[in-house]
Amino acid sequence: MPFLRGSLGFERFSVAGFESSSFDDEHIEILTNNAAGRNESASTENVHVGYLGGAHLFDQDFDTSKNVINEAVHCSVRIDTNQIPxxxxxxxxxxxxxxxxxxxxxxxxxxxxxxxxxxxxxxxxxxxxxSGKYRRMQQFPLLWDHGNSTLYFGGSVGTSSAFCIDLLERTFEVEMRRISAGIIAQQWAIDADRFADLDDLHPAAFVDTHTHASLPWANEHSQAPDFLGNEFLLWLWWTLENESDTIDLADETEVCAMFAKTLTLECPLGESGKETITSECPVKLPEAMQAVRSGKLPRKAGLTIVREGRTFDLVLQAETFAISGAKIHLDEDEEFEDDDRIDAIRTLSETVDLLFHAFCDRRSDAEAWNKDLSQMKQWLNDSEPVAQKAAA
Incomplete structure (x- = not known):
């Protein structure tokens, strides 16, 4: 089962309207009645979406002992298309x-x-x-965490996620909303009674030549400030290099972090394109600093984070807060059951969110942010090559 084995990759959706106190036989029956492959059609236009037990592409067996783990439902959704190319x-x-x-x-x-x-x-x-010759089947794992009202979708957001979310909303009579950087920031602001401060924010200019009111990759259908995700990764980079590799969190724990493996940056003006840097520590390479000095912003970054003795490797997408290639580090003699795996996924998500909350707290505080922004600009300026400064 994908969420229970190997590396992790997911995007998150909030779940509202689910009134049951737990998952039980009633919900298993819903999965069974809407299993993939129960309603076949030869239509060239039809798309069929149904649930799978999670074990394989044809698994139509559901049971509470199998699919309900640590107050979370684990299963899959299969999308069948029968379309001639x-x-x-x-x-x-x-x-x-x-x-x-x-x-x-x-x-x-x-x-x-x-x-x-x-x-x-x-x-x-x-x-x-x-004849079924052109039938295509795609499987996407799901983990529905009841306690946190969160759905983990094991695929990229797009047509496939739209089909999956529609199926869940129809069959369980719930409402789902994609969780992005902006949504996380807005929820934090509501809980912290800082929404007015957050609502006034606009994209920051870290380089004077790259002032912008919006980002070319922004979701035009969303009012959420997803640009904060890009700024967060740059702020985190500056913080880890200049302040400390350990950041205090709101729950009185702390997280130790470092950039690792990969870093993708893109020009917010759409002028100088995108570049991906691969290295054990990509932010230490001169081309990474040159990219941000030229005004590019991080869009995706590999991270290693440690909190409360648990270490994770992951790749974080800035705007969507999608996680990919995530690995949970285990001690050699550690026994790790399925319940532990679910708890580790919760810890991973919570840690990333709390780290982002620490940034939101600084970003929505005008005095604190002006101080950080000034120091970040100085950091970029001080990182400029000596020969380039002399020429200027």
Whole structure:
């Protein structure tokens, strides 16, 4: 089962409207009644979405002892499509038209013949679809954490997540909302009674030549300040290099962090493109500092974080706060059951959020942020090569 073995990758959604105090047989029955593959169709346009037990692509068996672990439901969603690829449809159409053209005095098919060719292709599509030759199945793991009202979706947000979320909302009568950097910041601000301060924030200019009111990669359909995710990674980079590698958290614990393995940066003006740096510690390489001095912002970063004796490796996507390639470090003699695995996933998510909250606390405090921003600009300026300064 994906969330219980190997490395982790997920995006999160908040769950509202689930009124049961726990997962029980009633919810297992919902999964069973909506299992993948129960309703087949030969339609070339249909998309079928259903639940899986989680063990494999054809697992239709559900049980509380198997799928309810540590107050969380673990299962999968399978998306079946039965669609003839556009390139194949076009090839079949051209073959039909070529046949008509050979028998035409003008060497070109007539309007009526074009219509007949299209009808012939549609009939062929129906025959081919009925054979199942072009059926495609995709499986996406789900972990629904009841206590935290959070769904962990083991895939990238897009069409696949939309199908999965629609299935969950329909069958369990709940409402789900994607958790991004901006959503996390807004929820923190509400809980901390700082929403007005957060609501006034605009993207910061870390380099004077790169002032921007918005980011080219921003979600135009969202009002959440997801740009804070990019600023967070740059702030974290500066903090770890200049302040301390240990940051105090709001719950009176602390987290030790370092950048590791990979770093992706992009120009907020859309001028100088994107670059990805791969190294044991990418922020130590001169090209990384050169990128941020030129105005680029982090969009994705590999991190190693340690909190309360538990170490995680992960890659964090700045705006969505999606986590990929996450590994949970274990002691050699440590016994790690499925319940422990679920708790570790919770700890990972909580740690990343609390670290981000520490940034939000600074960012929404005008005096504290002006101080940090001034020092960050000085840091970037001091990092400029001597020869480049002399030329200026």
């Amino acid at each position: 556009a390139a194949i449809r076009e090839a079949w159409l051209q073959m039909e038209l070529t046949g008509y053209a050979k028998d035409s005095p003008s060497g070109k098919p007539t309007k009526a013949q074009r219509k007949e060719a299209k009808e012939a292709v549609e009939q062929r599509c129906e025959v081919e679809a009925a």
